[in-house]
Amino acid sequence: MNYNDQYAYYRRAVEETLRCAVPADVPNPLGDAMRYSLLAGGKRLRPVLLLAAYAILQRDLTPALPFAAAVEMVHTYSLIHDDLPAMDNDDLRRGRPTCHKAYGEGMAVLAGDGLLSLAFETMAQSRHPRAFAALGELAARCGTRGMVAGQCVDLTAEETGGNAELLRYIHLHKTADLLTAPLAMGLTLAGAGEDLLAQAREYGKNLGIAFQIIDDILDVTGDEATLGKHTGKDAQEHKCTWVSLYGLDQARKDAKTYTERAADSIKNDENAAIFLKTLAQRALVRVQ
Numbered sequence: 001m002n003y004n005d006q007y008a009y010y011r012r013a014v015e016e017t018l019r020c021a022v023p024a025d026v027p028n029p030l031g032d033a034m035r036y037s038l039l040a041g042g043k044r045l046r047p048v049l050l051l052a053a054y055a056i057l058q059r060d061l062t063p064a065l066p067f068a069a070a071v072e073m074v075h076t077y078s079l080i081h082d083d084l085p086a087m088d089n090d091d092l093r094r095g096r097p098t099c100h101k102a103y104g105e106g107m108a109v110l111a112g113d114g115l116l117s118l119a120f121e122t123m124a125q126s127r128h129p130r131a132f133a134a135l136g137e138l139a140a141r142c143g144t145r146g147m148v149a150g151q152c153v154d155l156t157a158e159e160t161g162g163n164a165e166l167l168r169y170i171h172l173h174k175t176a177d178l179l180t181a182p183l184a185m186g187l188t189l190a191g192a193g194e195d196l197l198a199q200a201r202e203y204g205k206n207l208g209i210a211f212q213i214i215d216d217i218l219d220v221t222g223d224e225a226t227l228g229k230h231t232g233k234d235a236q237e238h239k240c241t242w243v244s245l246y247g248l249d250q251a252r253k254d255a256k257t258y259t260e261r262a263a264d265s266i267k268n269d270e271n272a273a274i275f276l277k278t279l280a281q282r283a284l285v286r287v288q
């Protein structure tokens with residue numbers, strides 16, 4: 001299978017799992033608000049990373065699917081909360097009105113909370129023998145020393161102006177942690193040893209930094225219709241970004257450097273490992 005077919009294959013498996021992930025007995029409008037954001041599309045990058053990492057060692061993806069869905073739930077919760085007026089105050093996400101625009105702020109807070117807890121419930125119910133380790137990895141990376149910490153520093157840097165050290169912290173935690181988690185989870189579930197896990201962590205860190213630099217660039221140069229969200233927000237909100245600190249040209253060079261570092265971190269030559277190298281290169285030239 002070529003790269004595009006492989007990505008589409010992983011993505012389809014995730015979409016099928018997500019379609020019925022929110023239980024029917026969640027009261028409405030909460031259940032509808034959760035499904036509205038979870039099933040709105042998106043690249044499904046994090047679950048694809050999890051399945052690709054798992055596929056380095058295992059053939060049958062079925063046992064990894066609840067974990068792939070859980071990572072996307074956590075990502076979607078973070079987007080819903082990030083879009084709230086108290087944070088980035090966005091009204092467009094994934095090409096449609098943000099959750100709070102469609103369901104109100106209170107329901108959007110609850111939809112985010114609901115997706116976060118449903119993610120952990122889904123992993124716990126999988127009964128996978130390594131579920132606890134995978135779940136711990138996600139908890140650490142999305143929590144108060146991971147993504148939430150990155151978001152905290154991102155918010156405070158709007159007031160202080162930020163600097164290179166803060167920016168690296170923001171990129172590592174707000175973005176790279178939630179790309180590293182699925183890689184480490186997929187490998188852990190598949191029974192990988194420390195050597196492969198270390199390669200994946202290095203890959204995730206560098207991919208995450210490159211991915212966020214590109215996100216910063218796209219906020220300046222990207223097309224709103226293609227991105228499915230508004231651009232120009234970073235400058236409006238005085239955000240500390242790679243572009244605001246280093247300028248567009250340097251940002252492009254740095255994105256390339258971190259992408260190369262990510263690809264070089266993977267030493268394994270299984271098809272699924274080569275897929276990860278290609279994914280990093282594709283992420284560098286992404287337009288959405």
Ligand code: GRG
Pocket residue numbers: 041042043044045075077078079081082094147148151174175211212215288
């Ligand atoms: C609210 C705790 C909390 C965290 C918010 C997700 C987030 C952290 C902020 C959103 C803005 C942002 C630039 C986040 C960095 C990660 C990122 C680039 C998210 C967008 O991910 P994509 O491009 O989105 O994979 P899709 O829609 O394709 O899934």
